[in-house]
Amino acid sequence: MTTQRIKEGDSVLPGERLGVIEEYLPGEGTFQDEDDVIYASITGIVHIDMKERKISVEATTRTPVYPKRNDVVLGEIQHVTKKSAIVNIFQIEDTPCPVTFSGYLFIKNTAGGYVEQMRDLFAPGDLIIARVQQQADGLARLSTVGTRFGVIKASCSRCGEPLHLQGRRLECTECGNYEQRKLAKNYGKLSKAEPVEEEPPIEEGI
Numbered sequence: 001m002t003t004q005r006i007k008e009g010d011s012v013l014p015g016e017r018l019g020v021i022e023e024y025l026p027g028e029g030t031f032q033d034e035d036d037v038i039y040a041s042i043t044g045i046v047h048i049d050m051k052e053r054k055i056s057v058e059a060t061t062r063t064p065v066y067p068k069r070n071d072v073v074l075g076e077i078q079h080v081t082k083k084s085a086i087v088n089i090f091q092i093e094d095t096p097c098p099v100t101f102s103g104y105l106f107i108k109n110t111a112g113g114y115v116e117q118m119r120d121l122f123a124p125g126d127l128i129i130a131r132v133q134q135q136a137d138g139l140a141r142l143s144t145v146g147t148r149f150g151v152i153k154a155s156c157s158r159c160g161e162p163l164h165l166q167g168r169r170l171e172c173t174e175c176g177n178y179e180q181r182k183l184a185k186n187y188g189k190l191s192k193a194e195p196v197e198e199e200p201p202i203e204e205g206i
């Protein structure tokens with residue numbers, strides 16, 4: 001394999017050889033092996049600090065995506081109180097989030113009319129599609145007003161089996177339970193990313 005000398009501004013992949021300890025100090029986004037060879041630990045752009053003789057890699061992937069106003073997001077209902085719900089947002093528009101964001105859903109922004117209590121519309125574990133009304137300090141205030149928005153997947157609160165749409169109600173074919181939600185028009189048609197089951201990946205740099 002012919003190795004071209006790595007220069008400032010080069011794009012590198014994890015594991016790509018950057019140089020040796022005699023040439024550089026290993027900086028962020030790099031690691032060295034026992035033979036004192038420096039490699040990239042992340043995908044990114046090479047930066048060489050000539051003064052400090054330090055080589056580092058600036059990440060080009062996993063740039064955090066924040067939910068913005070009017071973004072359509074997918075999330076999971078985490079917690080329901082009388083007047084609000086906390087949502088873990090795991091997808092913004094078509095982009096799965098590298099980490100989940102917290103969203104708040106207030107009762108007045110759920111169905112566009114009077115609602116007695118949040119539990120009539122949502123339950124923990126429901127997957128919802130919502131619109132971002134406002135975003136401040138990393139917290140998204142959500143709305144499910146409109147036919148497009150609401151629950152797209154829910155499970156039976158009695159037995160945990162998926163609920164199927166029967167008219168405007170949800171039926172559990174397993175135990176015969178009926179439940180009510182604020183339904184999105186494409187309930188049950190979720191084909192995109194599911195919530196990430198495992199822990200979000202931690203920073204790869206050493």
Ligand SMILES: [Zn+2]
Binds near residue numbers: 159160
């Ligand atoms: Zn059931």
